[in-house]
Amino acid sequence: xxxxxxxxxxxxxxxxxxxxxxxxxxxxxxxxxxxxxxxxxxxxxxxxxxxxxxxxxxxxxxxxxxxxxxxxxxxxxxxxxxxxxxxxxxxxxxxxxxxxxxxxxxxxxxxxxxxxxxxxxxxxxxxxxxxxxxxxxxxxxxxxxxxxxxxxxxxxxxxxxxxxxxxxxxxxxxxxxxxxxxxxxxxxxxxxxxxxxxxxxxxxxxxxxxxxxxxxxxxxxxxxxxxxxxxxxxxxxxxxxxxxxxxxxxxxxxxxxxxxxxxxxxxxxxxxxxxxxxxxxxxxxxxxxxxxxxxxxxxxxxxxxxxxxxxxxxxxxxxxxxxxxxxxxxxxxxxx
Numbered sequence: 001x002x003x004x005x006x007x008x009x010x011x012x013x014x015x016x017x018x019x020x021x022x023x024x025x026x027x028x029x030x031x032x033x034x035x036x037x038x039x040x041x042x043x044x045x046x047x048x049x050x051x052x053x054x055x056x057x058x059x060x061x062x063x064x065x066x067x068x069x070x071x072x073x074x075x076x077x078x079x080x081x082x083x084x085x086x087x088x089x090x091x092x093x094x095x096x097x098x099x100x101x102x103x104x105x106x107x108x109x110x111x112x113x114x115x116x117x118x119x120x121x122x123x124x125x126x127x128x129x130x131x132x133x134x135x136x137x138x139x140x141x142x143x144x145x146x147x148x149x150x151x152x153x154x155x156x157x158x159x160x161x162x163x164x165x166x167x168x169x170x171x172x173x174x175x176x177x178x179x180x181x182x183x184x185x186x187x188x189x190x191x192x193x194x195x196x197x198x199x200x201x202x203x204x205x206x207x208x209x210x211x212x213x214x215x216x217x218x219x220x221x222x223x224x225x226x227x228x229x230x231x232x233x234x235x236x237x238x239x240x241x242x243x244x245x246x247x248x249x250x251x252x253x254x255x256x257x258x259x260x261x262x263x264x265x266x267x268x269x270x271x272x273x274x275x276x277x278x279x280x281x282x283x284x285x286x287x288x289x290x291x292x293x294x295x296x297x298x299x300x301x302x303x304x305x306x307x308x309x310x311x312x313x314x315x316x317x318x319x320x321x322x323x324x325x326x327x328x329x330x331x332x333x334x335x336x
Contacts, residue, residue: 004080005052011038012048013057014081017069021314024241026066071279071313074291078276078317085322088120092323096330109334110230113307113327118233121320122240123311127327128229128260130303130335137186142179142213144172151213163216171209178206178213229260242289242312251286252310263287264294264306276321279313289313293320295328299335307331 005013015036019027029045032038038045049067052058057073060066069077099109110127117125141152144167151163185197199214234253243249255263266283277292287310294308307328309320 005055005076006048008040008044008048009052010081011036011040012045013052013069013073013077014083016049016052016058016067017074017077017081020068021316024314026061026068028066031066069313071281074278074313074317075281078274078278078321082318082321085318086316089319089322089326092116092120093326096326099330099334106335110331111232113331114230114232117307117309117323117327118236120323121309121311121316122233122236123309123315123320124231124233124237124256126229126231126256126260126264126306126308126310127331128264128305130297130299130305130331132301132303140179140182140186142175142182144175149175149212151216163213165212165216168208168211174206174209177203178210181206229256229264231256231260237311240312242314248289252290255284255286261306264292264308274321275324276317291315291317293317293324295324297328297331297335299332303335305331 012032015032015038016027019025019032019035029042029049032045033040033042040048049058052073053060053067055072056070057076058067059070059073061068096113106129110129114125114127117123117127138154140154143150143152147167149163149165149167149171151165152160153163154160181202182197197214197217199210202210234249237243237249263284263286269283271277271294272281275294275296277287277294279291280288282288282290282292289312290310291313292308292310293315294306296304296306298304307324309315309324311320
């Protein structure tokens with residue numbers, strides 16, 4: 001939890017963020033007093049800006065320039081000073097309250113919502129198709145039957161499956177050791193899903209025997225995940241001054257194309273409070289200069305998906321967060 005700032009510093013930080021989001025220009029005390037009608041003199045505001053800079057919430061690009069928010073300043077603004085959503089976000093909420101799946105296919109609905117988010121905010125919008133979370137593997141049992149490998153996989157008290165796989169020549173003798181290795185791995189990881197099995201650390205003498213099982217569990221995970229993500233608004237993102245050169249966005253767009261679920265759900269790391277990642281808070285370096293605002297929606301059968309907006313740290317956070325939460329709530333209403 002962020003420490004509470006004195007009232008004057010709260011006012012100045014909020015005004016500085018609003019000014020920089022609107023103009024992308026560092027700001028001085030006189031401009032803040034004049035534009036936001038602050039009930040203080042420029043000298044008092046200048047003192048508050050200096051205190052905020054000492055706290056690491058504002059930064060000054062040049063000694064003669066005004067100040068602008070730091071990533072830590074944006075974090076405090078989002079956590080403690082975010083204003084209510086504006087008229088555009090409220091209009092989106094009213095609009096989506098009338099949406100029905102009765103006459104619309106799911107794919108068309110997701111595409112419409114992704115485009116609507118991008119048009120509303122000028123940011124890159126992402127909506128993942130609903131998918132089931134990978135279940136924790138409770139136990140795995142292996143048995144040889146002639147030239148076949150029988151695998152009994154238990155995910156929960158009510159869910160188990162059997163795999164019938166080819167058994168490599170000479171593999172039967174290795175099955176007890178492979179089974180013990182798998183059970184130790186499942187005991188040592190938090191989520192215990194098939195994707196968490198550290199195959200790279202498998203002893204070399206067990207690799208040939210384990211190859212069919214590794215491929216089969218990988219196929220199961222791919223089928224469970226479904227396909228990709230709907231992305232809209234690349235042109236709007238390129239129009240942002242921070243991303244005026246397309247090569248600045250290439251790493252991010254490659255992540256969106258190749259591993260969208262890991263971008264929106266980093267392994268072993270929950271999103272910050274409020275669903276807002278700012279700059280280097282996200283573990284993926286492709287997002288180091290960006291902010292990501294996201295919300296989860298749930299669907300029938302234990303499936304879930306993500307709604308997200310990605311843009312520069314200089315974004316209208318109140319509108320972005322309200323918009324993704326509204327879309328996620330609408331999808332949950334329609335798909336539950």
